[in-house]
Amino acid sequence: MSYDVRVYGRTSLSREGIDELLHLGSLTVDDAPGGDVITVLRGVRRQYSFSFEGPVDLDPDDVPEHIVALILEPHYLYRLSVEGSSATEIPHALRFAARLAHAVGGVVEDPQAALSRRGARLREVHPVAHGTSTNVLVMTWYAPAISGRDTARMWLGCARRDLPEALPRRFGVFEPLQHKLAIDGDEAFITLAESADPFITLRCTQPCLNGVISNNRQNKRFVVHTLTVLMEPLEHPGWRTAVRRFFTRFAAASSAVFASAEVQTGMRWNGRTLSYTPDSDFVAYLAPSGDLMGLPPYPVSWAWLGQDYLDNLDTSLPPVPTEAHTRGTLLIFADCPVAREDLPAGAQFADHLRAQYAQPLRRGASVQLVPATDVATWS
Structure with missing residues (x-):
């Protein structure tokens, strides 16, 4: 069983950009070939932390309605998964997801917690002055x-x-x-x-x-x-x-x-x-x-x-x-x-x-x- 988190973003982040975000959390990438899925390692021992995939292009009709209500025009999806739902690794995945959401102008969806977090002003407009x-x-x-x-x-x-x-x-x-x-x-x-x-x-x-x-x-x-x-x-x-x-x-x-x-x-x-x-x-x-x-x-x-x-x-x-x-x-x-x-x-x-x-x-x-x-x- 895994703990899954999704990030819906407005912009696409390059592999170099993803590596920089991982480094901020003392995380690295497993060098072993893994196809489209990246295995993220933590600490000096380089122990498994979570898996990461993305960005994946989004069709507008595939964006859930509760996400539409939070962010204007998400174009990309990023997926994080903590295999085995390790209690020690979930916080690291969630912190990385938050940094990623900030970098791509997006929102974090945590289905296990029935919670979606968004950054500021992703759908707000400047109000018109009265009169x-x-x-x-x-x-x-x-x-x-x-x-x-x-x-x-x-x-x-x-x-x-x-x-x-x-x-x-x-x-x-x-x-x-x-x-x-x-x-x-x-x-x-x-x-x-x-x-x-x-x-x-x-x-x-x-x-x-x-x-x-x-x-x-x-x-x-x-x-x-x-x-x-x-x-x-x-x-x-x-x-x-x-x-x-x-x-x-x-x-x-x-x-x-x-x-x-x-x-x-x-x-x-x-x-x-x-x-x-x-x-x-x-x-x-x-x-x-x-x-x-x-x-x-x-x-x-x-x-x-x-x-x-x-x-x-x-x-x-x-x-x-x-x-x-x-x-x-x-x-x-x-x-x-x-x-x-x-x-x-x-x-x-x-x-x-x-x-x-x-x-x-x-x-x-x-x-x-x-x-x-x-x-x-x-x-």
Whole structure:
């Protein structure tokens, strides 16, 4: 029987770097060939201490959810094993694991102690000062109207898999939001999502601010779900990847026919909610009656076209990078989302696919849209 410890890290450490860390603990490596597994020896007598393996490349979907909650974008796995669970050698393995985690920007998982240790600020962001103007990423999913219970389950699953900050710290149907996920639990969230008319509001953890999950109590064809995220942290590629992975996973899970991620500039944050200013961008709502009016009248940074939408439209996609998924395709107009006026020329869907402004757009004025010339239809 062995005592096993794992380290999930952001970076890869060379063999020379590993040897230096071992030396700090008066540890050395057995020179005998051992393949990918290193035998670590301790002291002048060079007695066996533990075995070590790594780094091993990690697939994001192979990272346990409880580790996802601790570290942003772990790319590598390191394994330590104390054969025979020697009480004298386990402390040496754990101390080395802690040094290794610090060196690779990672966390230590000790399954025997049901404990995971992380370094400081591996998923934290700098909070936005109250009363300041800020830019946000608004993600909107237009999905077939199904039970709010099913949608809530999907949201929880996708958030825990990719973006735990999207989990609702508080949720409810009116302000102040009445429920806390940590206290009331998943079932209370799922039950309220099923009974809400027409939606529940979520208060999340930064960089996620708030969201909406809609319920099908008005017999509409499509419902709308949203999540708003601070833009500044997305300059870090790890946050950007986590947010985009959640955007795509929830789009596929909810069978969204269309979803968009767009930067909204000029918003004001008061510490609890966002508010509009005269400089705030207009964000289109494309399904006011429950039927999709077409694609947005302006360019967006990321767009998801569900397979049903693709099958309905006989048109080519814009010449931008794409990711093909089982239930749709992600179009990446900008790797790091930017304001719509900063998107490259041509980062736009064809005119006949886009909803249009009913009158010239004026900042601060109310906006009405008319359906696109070519709107996908569903039976």
